[in-house]
Amino acid sequence: MSNIKQFFLAIYISLVLTCQDRVVARSATMRDIIGPKISNWQVMVVNGLATSETLFIHCKSKEDDLGEHNLRLGDRFSWNFGENMLHSTLFWCYLSKDDGHMNVQVFWDDVILFHRCGWKKCVWTAKTDGLYLWNFANGQDLLLEKWEAGW
Template sequence: MNNIKQFLLAIFIYLVLTFHDRVLASSTTTRDIIVPKISDWQITVVNGLITSETLFVHCKSKDDDLGEQNLHLGDRFSWNFGENMLHSTLFWCYLSKDDGHMNVKVFWDDVILFHRCGWEKCVWTAKTDGLYLWNSAIGEDLLLEKWETGW
């Protein structure tokens, strides 16, 4: 009987270590049952460029390409997902505007990021001088990344 318990535990550990993050649709998947989510998150990228430039956004994770977006002033691009049990969920975006670009992480396992995002929603706003994260703990935008010049 003890061997059966060890065998089942080994299978469970194998499944936990081999399944990858997936952006979640509105329904629960088999993966959600096998590898429970630590928490649900929403990431939003906003075009706050006062010059009315179009903001090009291309976000992805290791497993999910969220596609290319062209955001006009005030437009938002958002997605929802569940952080995995191994705390390895990572999303990054390439952003570009007329005279600048950047590659930036928009979600990673970091308690400071989680605190700033209120443990559920990270709102990133592209402005003329760089990319800002809304810090819900203090109620203001924080400049976290400056634009690189050129393409």
């Protein structure tokens, strides 16, 4: 076998071996083999509203709709996924409460976000004044988005 064929075979095998699932329940696709996942992440959204309101959330990416969820005070919704090699993984959520709503990105390729998330887990908490990201780097919640009035 020529060196070029061995080289391409080695690349193909390494791509197949590094392939990971999209969201926990899904199996690998051809896109995963071509652009394998390079890191594992978890995103969590927590209802921390002080008024015991129900928090409605609907999260998705380009490929995955994670469904609609109603969270009571203290409830959380989370999912695991692998970021793709092209660094184009993006998740966003629509959140609403009795007197406000927002559309917000909860995961995107950004070294500052990765640092705040401790390079593995982004924890978002909905509070009365907005959506906070837990900053693992300094151990504090950071307000990143305020509620918009109405629905």
